Amino acid sequence: MPRATFRITRGSGESAAFKDYTTDVSEGMVVLDAVHQVQAESAPDLACRWNCKAGKCGSCSAEINGKPRLMCMTRLSDLDLSMRVIIEPLRAFPHVKDLVTDVSWNYRVKQRIRPFKPRKPDAPDGTWRMQQSDVDRVQEFRKCIECFLCQDVCHVLRDHHKHEEFAGPRHFVYAAALEMHPLDVEDRVGDLRGKDGIGYCNITKCCTKVCPEHITITDNAIIPLKERVVDEFYDPLTRLFRIFRPRKPEAGS
């Protein structure tokens, strides 16, 4: 049976260091299988977060050979096993231990985004009417599994540590799902420009490249939101037209 070596981050904080583990690999294995095998054979105290093993819970996010990926969706057959496979924790969040990071910052940011606020019901029985084609656009954003790989790869968080001023691609996807919903009447554009710091995004598209759900984050969420910010704050002509035709109806109207 072929063997492969995995170079895994061990320890916590500044004392963390790589340690090599060699184990048997077989057809069909993914990186998470290999990590579990290492746990079983030689490192029972190796900490890693996982849950569904099907690419739907977003728990096993890590950096494999330097690329943010889900361990459960990365096949060993796609990696060059003649070289050591490097497995590291996410770099944009505080390191807890081994492959585990504290991603709770994301939940605090999400709570800050203005929630869904529907217009007044269309029918007396309290229901709404909308066209499927109008709501189709936001369905893509609902595929997000909150693995935070997009947050990890975003250089604004990863390299510039702008966690206090920048919400990150995951939350722009969330904001886009609400902001572009045909029933929603809340206005989040000011927040996006201000406390969410969408202007920090310089459209590297790294978030789109790493998304395991293949959400077109940059083209379908961030850039359309940037254009709405331009409408609101940077385009004098659009602002002039808005005086006569508001973008969204008032809540309850």
Add this chain to the structure above:
Amino acid sequence: MSGSDLQLPQLRGMGKTSRTDAWWLQPGAILLGLTAFIAYTTWAALQGQNYFYDGGGAHYLSPFYSPLLFGQENEPRVFAATHPSWWPGWLPFSPAMLILVGPAGMRFTCYYYRGAYYKAFWGDPPACAVGEPGFRGKRYRGERKFPLVMQNAHRYFFYPAAAFVVILAFDAFKALWFTRADGAGSEFGIGVGTIVLALNAILLGGYTFGCHCARHLVGGGRDTLSDAPVRKSCYTCVSWLNRKHMAWAWVSLVWVALTDVYVRLLCAGVITDLRIV
């Protein structure tokens, strides 16, 4: 935002990464490609000659010089002068100088190119998950402050760029008509140059009308389009083009330069135009 207490990993220096693939290949290719294009465009724009070919009755105008506001008598100029009266005498004049700022601004502020040249020229970041120059750190300002906040003016470059596409399409149409040998009127014809100019207009149209701000302007800025069928159709078409915006951007960039090269070589007599019809 309650993130000030985050204990984050140490930053990596410029180019530091655990990536094992050739991450430098794409930004390197972009750096070379854009540098070569800028160098050639600047050289071609400063030449002020060999931009209009009328040999064999043809009517081929280089896209770098279209619309030709000022030019020689035999050229399809807009104004009856070789150069504007206000042009400083000490500064060499070329008609391309007056118009290239429009398409250049469109490309410079384009969402695709922004991401590409921030990586290739600024190293911001050099590639995904690759370390940046350490001096930026928390001083990074993105597109929030001057000068990069001006990127928000992209749509104001889109409007003239869209007009340029119409003008270039008209140039391609004019390239379908060849002056008769006896000078009495013109006749329909297709030369290789006609196809080159037509492809140029099509590719630039695919790039310009598939841009993100066009997508926003035709309908992306609205939450409902089912009540506006024309806008919905436009939005669908622009979105279709937009999916391959990067490909349109590069193919149109290369082709517009090749179009100028073709016209320039014809004018210089290096090659001859093959008349197909």
